[in-house]
Amino acid sequence: MTFETILYDVSEGLATITLNRPDVMNGLNTRMRAEIRTAVELAGKEARALVLTGSGRGFCSGQDLADTAGKIVDMEQTLHDEYEPMLRAIYDCPIPTLAAVNGAAAGAGANLALAADIVIATESAFFLQAFARIGLIPDAGGTYWMPRQMGFAKAMGAALLADKITARQADDWGLIWAAxxxxxxxxxxxxxxxxxxxxxxxxxxxxxxxxxxxxxxxxDQQLKLEARLQGEAGNTRDFVEGVTAFLEKRPAKYQGR
Incomplete structure (x- = not known):
């Protein structure tokens, strides 16, 4: 499949999606949102893990405002029709997802990263909930991810003050896995x-x-769920291989099934 706004590659079980509009800091437009969704869905079928990153000096600057200049935009409809399917594809992806934040992650770009299972950022990167600067509220899942991952007080401050959160702060606050x-x-x-x-x-x-x-x-509900899921995991070839490898003191060779 040919993409215009992203790069997509699968090698040795790993899918990589690279946002590829470096001239606008990988700002999100309609086509990019659709292509990210399609690529994530492909990765869920073709690979065993997914990395999402950006080209150039930034991860993603959020909504490409130039894409909407001079237009009357129904923001609610855009979020429903374009952002939600993209974010759900990442959240529901059956394989582990890793956001490799190589630079600035602002607005919807920050929340795109936070949709991944694991977020690792360069120390020079930052996260910015810039919405209040233009009279908007955090969207693209921002009001969901932030309080769960760094606590209510930090989330409220990030949303109201719209200050940059350095990668080191994001690490210290629990917003990401590591800087x-x-x-x-x-x-x-x-x-x-x-x-x-x-x-x-x-x-x-x-x-x-x-x-x-x-x-x-x-x-009680969680214990029951754990028991059911553990029963399923215990019936996989990977479990047998993991135990065998442990007893034989060798690295496990998982097949992913």
Whole structure:
């Protein structure tokens, strides 16, 4: 499949989506949102892990405002028709997703990154909920991800003050998994991506399901869910391989099924 606004590659079980509009800091337009959704859905079928990153000096600057200049835009409809399907594709992706934030992640671009299972950023990167600067509220899932990942007080401050959050702050506050020195970033992303792409895919899918359900379940419900999902995981070839490899003191060779 040919894409115009992104690059898509699959190699050795790893899919990589690179936002590829560097002249506008990978700003999101209608076509890019559709292509991201399509590529994520493809990755869920073709790969065992997915990396989402940006080309050039930024990850994603959010909505490309030039794309809407001089137009009357129904923001509610755009969010329903274009943003929600893209974000749901990432959130519902059956394989682990890793956002490699290589630079600025602003507005919807920040929240696009936060939709991934794991976020790793360069130390020079930052996250910016810029919406209040133009009289809007955080969208693209921002009001969902932020309070869950860094707490209500930090989320409220980020939304109201619209200050830059450095990658180091985001790491310290629990918004992301890690901030990595720029000169080690590519190696770290490659290592983590390989780890996910060669890991127990079926277990990963159930880990995602269990952790997300915990927000709505009480303890008894969560224990029952854990038992059911663990029973399913215990019936996979990957479980047998994992135990065998442990006993034989060798690296496991997971097949992802």
């Amino acid at each position: 990595i020195p720029d000169d080690r970033f590519e190696d770290q992303i490659a290592a983590r991506a390989r780890q996910l792409a060669t890991g127990p895919t079926q277990a990963y899918a159930r880990i995602k399901q269990a952790l997300r359900a915990s927000y709505d379940n009480d303890l």
